[in-house]
Amino acid sequence: MKKGSLLFVFILLLSSIAASIGFAQEIGKDKLFVAALGDSITFGYNLQEDKTKPSSQAFPYLINEGNAEVANISFPGWTSSQLLGALSNQETLLALQQADVITLNIGSNDYLQAIGLQELIENQTPIEFTPELQQKIAAASAQLSQNLQNILQTIRQNNQTAPVVFYNMYNPFGASEDPFLLSLHQAGEQITLTVNQQVLNPIAAASGSLLVDTYSAFSGNQAAFIIPGDIHPNAAGHQVLGALADQALASLVPAAPTVEIVFSTTEKTEGPVKVTVTADQDVLEMKWLPGEQTADKFSAAGNVINGNTFDVPENGTYTVYVKTQEQLEAVKTFKIENIVSKEEEEPPAEEEPPVEEPPAEEPPAQEEPPKEEEPAEEQPVTEQPQEETPVNETEKEERTSVKEESTTPVVTVKKNELPDTATAAYNYTAAGAVMIMIGAGTMLFRRRRARVN
Structure with a gap:
């Protein structure tokens, strides 16, 4: 050349x-x-x-x-x-x-x-x-x-x-x-x-x-x-x-710097949160302001960021401003929402003793009067005549007076009826005895009549 x-x-x-x-x-x-x-x-x-x-x-x-x-x-x-x-x-x-x-x-x-x-x-x-x-x-x-x-x-x-x-x-x-x-x-x-x-x-x-x-x-x-x-x-x-x-x-227009933001913690904290700012180009100036801001706002305002970090004391929206050596500008907005106030311990609340309510009184159970049993229909029984067995009067009285004791009180209802003083077996025995006596009397009558004839 x-x-x-x-x-x-x-x-x-x-x-x-x-x-x-x-x-x-x-x-x-x-x-x-x-x-x-x-x-x-x-x-x-x-x-x-x-x-x-x-x-x-x-x-x-x-x-x-x-x-x-x-x-x-x-x-x-x-x-x-x-x-x-x-x-x-x-x-x-x-x-x-x-x-x-x-x-x-x-x-x-x-x-x-x-x-x-x-x-x-x-x-x-x-x-x-x-x-x-x-x-x-x-x-x-x-x-x-x-x-x-x-x-x-x-x-x-x-x-x-x-x-x-x-x-x-x-x-x-x-x-x-x-x-x-x-x-x-x-x-x-x-x-x-x-x-x-x-x-x-x-x-x-x-x-x-x-x-x-x-x-x-x-x-x-x-x-x-x-x-x-x-x-x-x-x-x-x-x-x-x-x-x-x-x-x-x-292709001649240089790309604006890319701004990255890292928080000291994203967990709940009493604060402040430390914010670290980095850029992919040589930085001439860094600032921050509360709220969502544009680059023009930082020409006459803004808090200078020293050492690439600053502290945020309370929750809110913030904007970071970066200016490079080539006079290129960039802003990035972020939010802090994890700062919580210190909670004061409150004395435990006194518990009131439980109020015991008296048990509800149940009305006494009303006893129903015993239902009258209708006498069962007696089936005719054919009995062979047998000799009359003498019955002791004392024993008869005991039989008629003895009753089973009931654990449940019995309410007696007066009616115009004779008391039930005999059991069914007794009635049968008495009836049998009467029939025997009638039979015996009839036989004696016939014998005596036969003798007369």
């Missing part, structure tokens, strides 16, 4: 570092000022009927989600040499100096003119990579490489902080079954891959530019992103180009 090229790379590397820092400071602006350098793609050619001025649908106007003020330094058909010549214009240089972001999309026309694409399309002649054609492509690559280095050097001479979004080359020809269109697709693949790998991508990396891989985004999607029968992007294609720029620029 030549000494001039080495110096170019060194200058651009230093500029890329400054660009990252400068863009980080610009992200808070409502609109970004974009200086867009390029050809008909940057111009937005064929997006509108009026082809004399850049289209508002072109990708530079879509950067930062459409919040961009654009100085469009492009024109249809421009090669890298023509763009380099336009950078000598004072108005163009002023736009570069004021730019927050610079886009660079150039080189397609260098190769289209080298291979004579317009003539090939008109004659429907398939592209053949003859030695002569390959020599033209090599010469175009060498010229493009030199022009790009000069363009980037001019950019950095006028603006050392704005990031450069560097687009590589896409193949405008999709795959096709038509032999001629297929030859265009194959030639486009060979040229774009070679140019990207050998010229554009290395220069973007060496200069510290933000490389946007247009080739990969459009590959296989030509029908969706290219105007039919044309080589220029349609509105959808320009939206893709704008989104790719936003993605590249987002």
